[in-house]
Amino acid sequence: MSDELSPGVDATETPSNVLCVCPAIGNAKNEHCRDLLTREGPPGTVLGVTVASSPGERMSEWSNVIDPVRTTLSFVDVSHGGRSAAMSADGFGGQNGAIVNVVEVEDVDLQRIGAELTTQLENAEKGPVVVCLDSLTDLLQFETERTLHRFLNVLTARVEQADAIAHYHIDADGHPDRTFDTLTPLFDATIRPNCRSE
Amino acid sequence: MASTQDAVLVASPEEEQRLSITSVLRDHWPVRIATTLDGALDSLDDSIAVTVIDESIEGAPSDLFAARLENELSFQILWLGASEGPFADRAEAVLDPARVEDQSLTIVDRLQRRARYDRLLTRFYELARRRGRDDEESTAEGKPAATDAELDSLKRELDEIVAELDDEDAFEVALGDRQTVDR
Structure with missing residues (x-):
């Protein structure tokens, strides 16, 4: 696993926006997700974006590192033909009575996803504020690389302006090398596994 | 100016x-x-x-x-x-x-700010796509591969402009041309 900083990013600073390139299948993705969530200590606010996954699934993966009573948890959950909104509630039981704010967005509407995320970034009261977007691979099933690139330009800027830190998952096995080369300049750092899954 | x-x-x-x-x-x-x-x-x-x-x-x-x-x-x-x-x-x-x-x-x-942001977004994507192409491909296309320094400079410029746009304008400009073909 390597952590590459983009040119111009101070190595002593926590990168605001990190591209997390891991195989979608296997433990690496979730291990690195947990590390990225807690880079600056226990997060005060976590904003998740789920597309093919659900808020419940993400919370289950975070159960060892996030205390849902002390951390404000919010999700922008994108429901579409491949997964119903009802499934997004999976795993919410047993979270010690945590209140989780879930905004459902029908279809992959980047304008709406962006508006919801930026509103939540502006309204976050407890820091550190951490964003987890799961995943760019899912969004690329519905949007062109060019559109996603433009969308991420705005989103990464808003994350930095809000003094938040964000990571964006992408399947290491799901795209040609050129896609990674095109997306990488959007981020302050890229985390890659040493090898792709076979 | x-x-x-x-x-x-x-x-x-x-x-x-x-x-x-x-x-x-x-x-x-x-x-x-x-x-x-x-x-x-x-x-x-x-x-x-x-x-x-x-x-x-x-x-x-x-x-x-x-x-x-x-x-x-x-x-x-x-x-x-x-x-x-x-x-x-x-x-x-x-x-x-x-x-x-x-x-x-x-x-x-x-x-004007919206138009400038739109132009720079297009430029940034074009440069990013060229990143990583080998010399042979670049020569064939007549366009040199973009350097990381060029991309970093352009990203900073984009971040400065988007800071002057509200969320609605920023996302509208970024997503407003989805009907155009990918180049």
């Missing part, structure tokens, strides 16, 4: 209206004038950032929107007329003809 890509095209058949708006704008940006819709369409090129179109102009204003899409131009459209109607809804901004003197500068300035 004005760049070569921030001209404003004012298309209006009314001389008084043209004079009124150009007198406000010409100290800030290069201004071109068209008195007919055909004249406006003939004037469109990469140097136009904002087109002001008077609702009283003869012809189909939809041609202006179509020309923008077909020619992959990124100018912003300011509808000079009533705030309701199909063309007012499609334009990026609407200016009440009675408010030209006190509002046109503010509105065109905002549209």
